[in-house]
Amino acid sequence: MTASRLAFMGPGMTTPQQANEDTWMFPPTEGWTFDQVKGLELPFDWELVDGRIVVRARTKFWHNHVRDGVLIALRAARTELYEVVTGQFVVVDDQNTPKPDVIVFDPRQLSFFDVECVPVQKVALVVEVVSPGSRQDDRVRKPALFAANKVPFYWRVELDRDQGLAVHEYWLNADTLAYFPAPSHPVHHDKLVTELPFPVEIDLDALVGF
Structure with missing residues (x-):
């Protein structure tokens, strides 16, 4: 030793x-x-x-393809207030730095060349694509962590049994610091259409398959 x-x-x-x-x-x-x-x-x-x-669990091609498709769609739709990135640490505190699949955040007052972790207070949306090795984290631990730290929106992307995508959209309850399903569109199939954190449409069917 x-x-x-x-x-x-x-x-x-x-x-x-x-x-x-x-x-x-x-x-x-x-x-x-x-x-x-x-x-x-x-x-x-x-x-x-x-x-x-x-x-972090190893991911298959489909996971990475879907993640990158969501990233591209969010970048294309983002407003000037926001930036979109994948594979970036989020600093919750000095002992917790999760790395979501995709985040939308407010880059103001952050140094483009110096930032190592995005402060959780700057994050507007977390997107996690669920794979077999991340189910517990993406469905339970991470939503609780991000909700407790006031991240306004959380998307959980799942692969259905028919190998189509389902995006579960959650909003933050500011009083309870817990997520609840988006009232008018809790689960998106075929196409994701939402106004928050900014207007975006994503053709979910186009993200699955070669």
């Missing part, structure tokens, strides 16, 4: 200030902070959850 690993296990030993490729799986008792792990170069995609590095 390396000395760096012993630092986590031996009594009286000092916890390293930065995680590295040998120690990331041995967080200190209080957990890692994002500043301690952001420099890691790991052979997999990951998020920081309650101070622990969690491996």
